[in-house]
Amino acid sequence: MYDKTFARKMTILLPFIGIILYLISDDVRNLMIRYLPVCYFYSLFHLYCPACGNTRSVTALLHGDILGSLRYNIVPPLLVLIGLLAYIELATYSFGTHRRLLPRRLSFYLILIALLVIYFIVRNLIPYLTPAY
Numbered sequence: 001m002y003d004k005t006f007a008r009k010m011t012i013l014l015p016f017i018g019i020i021l022y023l024i025s026d027d028v029r030n031l032m033i034r035y036l037p038v039c040y041f042y043s044l045f046h047l048y049c050p051a052c053g054n055t056r057s058v059t060a061l062l063h064g065d066i067l068g069s070l071r072y073n074i075v076p077p078l079l080v081l082i083g084l085l086a087y088i089e090l091a092t093y094s095f096g097t098h099r100r101l102l103p104r105r106l107s108f109y110l111i112l113i114a115l116l117v118i119y120f121i122v123r124n125l126i127p128y129l130t131p132a133y
Contacts, residue, residue: 007094014087022062050075050120053131072131074119 041049053073060069061076069077085101092099103109123129 004094007090011087011091011094047124048120048130050116056131075116 036055039049039052041047042052051073054076057069057072057074057076060066060072061080066077082102089099089101119129123131
């Protein structure tokens with residue numbers, strides 16, 4: 001059986017974890033910039049890999065720049081949106097009324113992955129979609 005008290009505790013605890021992560025984000029960003037290697041895929045082929053721009057995208061998100069984050073890479077804002085919707089589902093389920101906000105069909109996620117693959121290919125062809133350095 002599912003323990004609702006654990007879900008309630010996690011529902012209350014998750015925003016505090018997010019606040020702590022936000023407060024230490026500048027230190028983490030400085031460490032990542034200093035110690036992350038250059039993208040080997042870009043160095044070899046001069047094409048952007050799916051991960052190119054993720055660090056800058058997350059940094060922009062942490063500073064509240066949603067459009068800048070989307071400019072660097074679309075995946076982190078998309079994951080934040082999905083995580084927020086999942087958190088709202090958990091909160092509504094934990095406290096009594098269950099609301100489904102995320103689709104439960106596999107076809108939705110397969111189409112989403114296909115669109116992301118198309119985006120990763122097209123952003124190498126259109127200069128506006130490339131992560132700005």
